[in-house]
Structures are given as structure tokens and as C-alpha cells.
Amino acid sequence: MVKSRIHGVVSLGTTVIAAGISALAMGRDSWALAALYGAIYIASGALIIGAFCAKCPCKAHCGHVLPGKLAARFPHRQPGPYRPLDYTLLGIGLAAWVLVPQPWLVSHPGLLIIYWVLMGAAGLQIQHFVCRACRNTYCPIRQMQIRQASGQ
Ligand code: SF4
Structure with missing residues (x-):
């Protein structure tokens, strides 16, 4: 549980850094645009938590905390x-979260590469360490892992 939480916090932090890279790419065109992405990021986070996490049966044990x-x-x-x-x-x-900044990242290839390396690293951590310890059996990713583990 401790190990999965460390990975959960680190992976979440990694995605936040990736979002910061996105804002940086947008900010090179316009800082107002970067601020707008910040607002979209927060609103989208609330949407995700309200739509998905609020129905999660193991919020108290959330790997991402x-x-x-x-x-x-x-x-x-x-x-x-x-x-x-x-x-x-x-x-x-x-x-x-992910698609909105892509046009700005594409026009800054260095930032685009950093963004996707960070997101890839976070995705691997989540898949291998966070989801495997998660008790949200209603989550389709967790259900898929359970099916694979039982050989179905
Ligand atoms: S375990 Fe997953 S679904 Fe549950 S609260 Fe955490 S992030 Fe949300």
C-alpha cells in the first residue's frame, strides 16, 4: 500500500509537471492562453473527480491520495x-487535459518530447503499481487487470 501510494503521488505529480510544460508551450504564444489552460485544467480535474472518483468505493485508500x-x-x-x-x-x-495543449506542444518539439516522456512514465507507474493495488473494482482498467490475472 505504501509503495503504491508513493508511485501514485509521484505519477500524479509527474502529470502536473507535464501540464506545466503544456502551459509553458502555450505561454510562449500568450500568457493569457496559458492561464486559460490552467483554468481548464482545474475545471477538468473537478469534472473527472465528480464523474469518476466520487463513485469510487475506495476513496480513503486512493493511491494518488x-x-x-x-x-x-x-x-x-x-x-x-x-x-x-x-x-x-x-x-x-x-x-x-491532454488534447487542448497538443497544437502548442507540436510547435515546440523539445517540450512535446518532454511532455510525452513524462506522461509515458506516469502511465507506466499507474498501470504497474497504482492500479494493481487499487480496490475500485468498478474501474474498467482494474476489471481488465483482474480478468488477465485470472486468465480469462
Ligand atoms: S482510486 Fe482512482 S477512482 Fe478512486 S479516488 Fe483514487 S483516482 Fe479516483
């Missing part, structure tokens, strides 16, 4: 299978 603590402050949602609307809102939030 902060999302679980924030989700506990959201209006209560009964843990259970995620609905299409939950996935839609999650997808919108993740797309806003």
Missing part, C-alpha cells in the same frame, strides 16, 4: 458500476 481526499468532499455518490454519462464526462475531462 489527493483525488480521493477531494472526492470525499464532493456530494455523495453511491459506489457502483459507472454509467455512460460518467465515462463521457471522464473522457471530456481527460481530453481537455
Whole structure:
């Protein structure tokens, strides 16, 4: 649990640094644009937590720590299978985080490479250490890992 939480916090921090790289790329064109991305990033985070983490049955043991603590402050949602609307809102939030800054990153190849190296490293950590210790059995990634582990 401690190991997965270390990876969870480090991986979340890595994605935040990647978002900072995005803001830097946008800021080279306009700092107002970078500030707008900051606002979009925070709003998307709230959307993701409200749509997905608020229904998580193990918020108190969240490997990333902060999302679980924030989700506990959201209006209560009964843990259970995620609905299409939950996935839609999650997808919108993740797309806003990742897709919005791509045009600016592409025009700064050095920052683009750093961004995707950081995101790749975070993704590997999450997949190999955080998700495997997670108890949110309603999460499709966790369900897939459980199926693979049982050979189904
Ligand atoms: S374990 Fe996953 S779904 Fe649950 S609160 Fe943490 S990040 Fe959200």
C-alpha cells in the first residue's frame, strides 16, 4: 500500500509537471492562453473527480491520495458500476487535459518530447503499481487487470 501510494503521488505529480510544460508551450504564444489552460485544467480535474472518483468505493485508500481526499468532499455518490454519462464526462475531462495543449506542444518539439516522456512514465507507474493495488473494482482498467490475472 505504501509503495503504491508513493508511485501514485509521484505519477500524479509527474502529470502536473507535464501540464506545466503544456502551459509553458502555450505561454510562449500568450500568457493569457496559458492561464486559460490552467483554468481548464482545474475545471477538468473537478469534472473527472465528480464523474469518476466520487463513485469510487475506495476513496480513503486512493493511491494518488489527493483525488480521493477531494472526492470525499464532493456530494455523495453511491459506489457502483459507472454509467455512460460518467465515462463521457471522464473522457471530456481527460481530453481537455491532454488534447487542448497538443497544437502548442507540436510547435515546440523539445517540450512535446518532454511532455510525452513524462506522461509515458506516469502511465507506466499507474498501470504497474497504482492500479494493481487499487480496490475500485468498478474501474474498467482494474476489471481488465483482474480478468488477465485470472486468465480469462
Ligand atoms: S482510486 Fe482512482 S477512482 Fe478512486 S479516488 Fe483514487 S483516482 Fe479516483
